[in-house]
Amino acid sequence: MFGYILRRLVSTIPVMFIVALIVFLMLRLTPSDPAAIIAGDNANAQQVEMIRQQLGLDKPLLVQLWVWLSSLLHGNLGESFFFKKSVTSLIADRIEPTLALAAFTLVIAVAIAVPLGIFAAMRRGSLLDRIVMGFSVMGFSVPAFVIGYALIYVFAIKLQWLPVQGYSRIANGFEPWLRSLILPSLTLAVIYVALLARMTRTSLLEVLGEDYIRTAYSRGLTPLQVLVRHALPNAAVPIITVVGLGVALLIGGVVVTESVFAIPGIGRLTVDAVLARDYPTIQAIILLFSFVYVMINLIIDVSYTLLDPRIRY
Amino acid sequence: MRFRKFAFAAAVGATIFAGPQSVAPAAAETVLKAVMHSDVKIIDPIWTTAYISRNVGYMIYDTLFALDAKNEVKPQMVDKVDISADKLTYTMTLRDGLLWHDGQPVTAADCVQSLKRWSAKDSLGQKVFTGFVSEMTAPNDKTIVIKLKEPTGLLLFALAKPSSNVPFMMPKRIAETEPGKQISEFIGSGPFVLKRDEWKPGDKIVFTKFDKYKPRPEPASGFAGGKVVKVDRVEWLAIADAQQAINALSAGEIDYMEQPPHDLLPLVKGDSNLKIVVNSGVGQFTFRPNSLVPPFNNPKIKQALWYALNQEDFLKATVGDPAYYKVCKSFYPCGTPLATTAGMDGLLTGNSKKAQELLKEAGYDGTPIVLMASTDLPILTNLGPVAKQLLERAGFKVDMQSMDWQTLVARRNKKDLPNAGGWNAFDTAWVGADILNPVLMAYMNAACDKALFGWPCDEKIEKLRTAFMKAPDAAAQKKIAEEAQLAAIAYTTHIPLGEYSAPMAVRKNIDGIIDAPVPVFWNITKK
Amino acid sequence: MSDRAYTQTFSALAKLRIPAAAKEPAIVIPAVILGILALIAILAPWLGTIDPALLDPTQRNKLPGFVGQITLADGAKAPFTFHMGTDNLGRDIYSRVVYGARISLVIGAMVAIVATALGLAIGMVAGYVRWSDGLIMRFMDGLMAIPPILLAIALVSLSRAGLTAVIVAIAIPEIPRVVRLVRSIVLSIREEPYVEAAVTAGTPTPVLLFRHVLPNCIAPLIVQATFVAASAILVESILSFLGVGIPPEVPSWGNIMSAGRQYFRIFPHNMLYPGVCIAVTVLCVNVLGDALRDRLDPKLRKRV
């Protein structure tokens, strides 16, 4: 088990290396000039060239790559071109809202979606099933920002129950923190709930068709007993897999949601950094998100061993 | 707002919905929350010309001189200034009790070093200090002596320069930073102190009242007079979405919004808790052709632009409400001393027939005009499509390329041909304070390669600008300014597209906002 | 997925005849709606529209049904009814929405085609050419680890924005998923006895892939392509929302919405019409995809 985790950790290195390579090349091979942006509106060509030199952007591509990769290996994500801060501290400043938003969303989504999916599967073909599935397809069909605006309009402007925008740090109190998270999380949760409810239903239906379910019935178990003792433990693996894969969706959604709700998280940092051509920050964020994605899926893979005794590494 | 019980209470827990007053700070500290036109990413107001950095500068730094509401130069940090009879020696004495935020007294040496750094960066500073100043010394802690080679009426104006780059005063050790590098320590002597640890780019920037600041005794007027701070804390929040900012304003989550888009003002008007504050400062939309590459390297073709474009169309499309725009056929802001419509007869009215004729005469060969249009700054977004349509009506072929402002900024420095990554034209906006006279007006710089992007190249304009600096009095200045405008029209350095005012939206309990071209936060009260 | 599932797919595909499909409302209704939308897109110039880029600063922010006049390119004026109102540049929203169908549907279709075509080619190579498998799949793992919207944002905003750039940027993050799907199909199909029979029949590998493996990928790919198309239309609107999409003067639904979102509270029509179009289109594509999947291959649920 320990050996397996170690092996999996080691195997993320090439993946992360490829991510790094893709990101690096993507940034350098597209036409944009961070130096000109930093130099500002009234800068002349020499000033821009000077900044370019300061940033090391005048060096050959391979040298830049080497410089970046070797500093990465030392745990140094570099210094933001634009914010004049280390990328690490920039991200550290922004991580809390994003983490809170993602975690809260995940909790809400799982709490809503899994029971919905189970009900739909148990009552396959019923009105409830159709409603859940209908909602799920709709959830995939409406852009997140539209949902966000609608929620703001109803709950923040008309009813004035919740704040319009912003994020209150948990250090400033639990209640404001929770209040500031509700609307963004609901916005973000919609697509996730849609995905998760649907996958829960599908996995459960699949499991319910297995032979051992028939065996369980042949031993006189009630449908509820069959669900709880036999179907759910077996459906857990695919459901958890989707939770993990959905993290990619969540990360994408964070960018939009943070923009709508003016939450100072990493999602907005991404857009800011991209618009400012802040290479070190863009690189670091993409690496970070990819790393999170890979790690979450690693954790999920490892959790399989707890859920399914057949899976041993 | 009252706590509402039904439906939701059970689901999430009642206290969550208790309303925003429960979030109010414990102490009786007055906090002013504002949304500015942009997020603060760079503070050094000497290093960058970004307006938001300039605005930060006015919070934490102070200036030697300042323009008052009538655009007259008034001493600010300086107590008195003595000008020698030959107008070649200026002796300035600092006020008593000026302190840096770290508690150290402000010295003349600090100011001399600050002026050196500023004059190395700022275009007006360069002109005045390299062209006229022979020596600048600090004989004692209180006294600054500036000696000139020949007289200029612009020295004190330069020291009171209201907009980017503003000659802000910094401690000597900080001002010794190379002008090409950003400073990393932000200590000023201004009325607010930057809370460095709470500055989170993309989130907020926080200022607190500087208790030991000594305001001048005069009442505040423009940038001049006593900078009396009447709130304890000012927070600038980054809310990029303007509608969301207004929503937040309505909900009382913020108090002050610097630049609500004109189209959203009805929302402000419709909310009894909000009010609109109109500043006398104006902005000018500007069309900048690239005089270096074809077809705009041909002045005749550029002449057609004056007939093709129409101020009214641009103003309507970007501002809409006539209360907030003004047709102004002057390079200098209307209502300021130098404003003139000289040479503008029949221009900028959208006379596409005339434009077509001129194009024919000039032999325009149908080369497409690469028009860069920025898409992410609301005030500029609509200029591009209007320009495209007007130019096309006049017979130009237009290839409008949309990009975000940052890309535009990068690309406009390229001298290449448009099909090789260069450009032909773009639209932008200037604040009035930046274009008060021909020397200040960066786009009128026609020094060929040394000029700004667009690289206009005209000896006559340059001579007039130098003459302006040497002009002995206001009447002479006005005459030269008018001549410079005529020359700039003939050459077409750039084209003014009309003026707009940018009202602010604030909550009703906010008062005492100073009418200045730059939003400043002293004198504001929150009840 | 079991091999058997694929055998079922083939027979299901063999059974998917037009008359049979025509009886299933979940296929017919979305297909008809999408057909109408496509027709609207094609016939845009003849549907009472004007140039979607034509702007008139005197007629900004008019409400739906406003009767005004338009200034034609030659300066002449003509009366005109703005059925869906105008935007804040005085452009006719009805015309923009109708022309927008072209852009948005093209984006959906092209992204689906590009992603599935490239994914198919790469997936087949990875699945059949053993030595290339490790290399390709590691690269795909890397690509897949990057959250798709982030990748698209970076790709679009860093390259020169344009329709092609947007299509490529949305398509690239979809490729690894298609590759994985195709590869897994190839891996299971290559074990099928009839493929082995073809091997013993001396069929050269390219022919083998084309003749025996490729057809099996088509049903799942059609299903996958519908989901890619649906998400592409949504991602386009998100990119526009974030201000990194195709140039705003191009009337895509996402752009119209994004331009209107600032004024949502005062002029909801700016956002409403394109929003409804996007939702209906994506909903139809999704429902169609679901129905096709259920019909072609019930087991595919697990993967798509």
Place this chain on the structure above:
Amino acid sequence: MSDILVVDRLTVELPPGSDRRYAVEDVSFSVAPGEIVCVVGESGSGKSVSSFTVMGLLPREVKPVAGSIRLEGEDLMNASEKRYRELRGSRMAMIFQEPMTALNPVKTIGDQIEEVLKVHTQMSQAERRARVMETIGQVNLPDPDQIVRAYPHQLSGGQRQRAMIAGALALDPALLIADEPTTALDVTTQAQILQLIAELRARRGTGVLFITHDFGVVAEIAHRVVVMQKGKVVEQGLADDVLNRPQHPYTQMLIGAVPSLTPADRKPLDGAPVVLHTKNLRKVYSSGGLFQKKRVVEAVKDVSIDIRRGETVGIVGESGSGKSTVARCVARLIDPTAGEVAIDGGDYAKLPERALRDHRKRMQIVFQDPYRSLNPRRTVAQSMIEAPVNFGMSQAEAMSRAGDLLDLVHLPRQSLDRFPHQFSGGQRQRICIARALMPQPEVLIADEAVSALDVSVQAQVLKLFDEIREKFSLALLFITHDLRVAAQICDRIVVMQKGAVVEQGPTKDVFAAPKHPYTQALFAAAPGKQIGNRI
């Protein structure tokens, strides 16, 4: 003594759109205490539906519409769902064909057996534990302490089926329904399971309803036999009567089709030249990599086989013996690790794919599953001419040859334009044989080619193999797990166990006097030896 189970004129309706209206029509039979009743029939005969109806486990869409089912006198057709649940597991229990999938993979064996006790009794945990251990002991599972904690995947197929039986019998039900419980098992394991069921029945007096398609199994354990065809009972009676004196023509045909375990008389072929020759053939699979423990599996060890022109050589063995791996190595669908494979002396064991092409047409293969052996999207003609056209034959010539070969396998020439799904399993296997013959191979490999077919079809296909071998003087390599099939078609047989050849020789000699203990065990385990010998 009254019957435990009485099924009377049971009719079960299929949902609309099925291939027939009733799954089971007017079926009556009964099971007495301590009696084993075998329901036998080919696929689609309705034998499984009958048993599921008794258990009340039919899918929702399938409904019993007439007749009655009585368990120990209690009417089940009108029993409530709750009563049904009480009966299931306590008074009647069921075991299934595939013990791997019938056990929940994420729960221990102990938990799954104990569950029955939990649901139906008020026993304390200690009592339940004790009963679980006792039951495990009764089904002869070794080391009960370990078995209770084991997960299904950690057991062998036979052990899993024993665990299933333990779960079914934990509460001593009156009726045990066994649905093809040994079909997925190897022959030696099958013998043990059959013996276990017979023993438990004898010890406890449980009535057993045993569903099977295999007359060998029927002969081995049945007291009474019910023969079903297309949803109807065609004949029932005492095992001895039905097996030895079948009355109904269908029963006669079925029993007649079972191949005999006594080898057929076959002409010796001593003079014929050796066509296929393998020497020290080895295939090793290794897995694992940089950070993983290396696992090496030797699937085939030093296998040397010669086949003469016109000769059929059978490889027999249980699952995992490596017999199919040999076939795939010979067909070069996989690359042998070492050794020689040669046709007419030309060794192609190590040739790269490009150089292999000339050899490919000389060896062709027929696979087990007729449903997957033909590309469903291509017509019969397209499938058949693929090989000859690849090897340079003209389209027209290939088409005419395809027609001729369809004649030979007794299929109409019009079949050429049809698609595989229009044919039955047996017909498809004929098409596969015809396809294999298209490039005029010298060696034909049949990899379990008749194992998936119903017994009546199996007999016909076997006959076809023999015909074509003779007609084209083929060297036929016949892979099978079924000793009966091997006895009938092979001139010589090779017995494999765990990748190695343990014995080989003329079929007659091996069957008459098996020398290796494994071969002896294999023969001893074959059920119902007398079946097929007579008719």
